[in-house]
Amino acid sequence: MRFDLGRYGRGLIVVATACMGAVTGGTAAAGEPIDVTIDFAKILKIDTPADNVFIGNPGIADAAFVDETTLVLTGKTAGTTNLIVLDKDGNEAANMEVRVSSDIRQLTTVFYGASRQTFSCAPVCEQVISVGDNKEKFEDATSQITTRKEFSLGK
Numbered sequence: 001m002r003f004d005l006g007r008y009g010r011g012l013i014v015v016a017t018a019c020m021g022a023v024t025g026g027t028a029a030a031g032e033p034i035d036v037t038i039d040f041a042k043i044l045k046i047d048t049p050a051d052n053v054f055i056g057n058p059g060i061a062d063a064a065f066v067d068e069t070t071l072v073l074t075g076k077t078a079g080t081t082n083l084i085v086l087d088k089d090g091n092e093a094a095n096m097e098v099r100v101s102s103d104i105r106q107l108t109t110v111f112y113g114a115s116r117q118t119f120s121c122a123p124v125c126e127q128v129i130s131v132g133d134n135k136e137k138f139e140d141a142t143s144q145i146t147t148r149k150e151f152s153l154g155k
Helices: 008-024 137-154
Strands: 034-037 041-045 054-057 061-067 070-075 077-084 092-101 107-112 115-121 125-128
Touching: 034 041, 034 070, 054 061, 061 077, 070 077, 070 092, 125 137
Parallel strands: 034 092
Antiparallel strands: 041 070, 054 077, 061 070, 077 092, 107 115, 115 125
């Protein structure tokens, strides 16, 4: 099936394509923060081939290379940090703000007086760790997560 977009339709496609290019490769230039959800990954394309990547606070986010122009950002805990990309000559290719937040649509917080516990309810409620939760529950969940991670790595 073929559609004739006419002069205005073709113009809109050109504008939309240009805007998509700006979003994909121009995040750093635009100065807009990169939003990532806790426990989710996001693909980030950069214009300049990169050699090194640094996260200001690796407790908030993590970054890994897919190739020299593609990074995967993973949100670890809520907060704001920055991401610096260096080219092969050690020059700064990008310096971006990374903002990590929870997906509040999936989280449920239960309060027990002054104590609280957080659950992810998508579709079944399971305990997750969140800063501010009851210390014992937080430590128990952290221990279980660490054990599960070590098991998955064959340790």
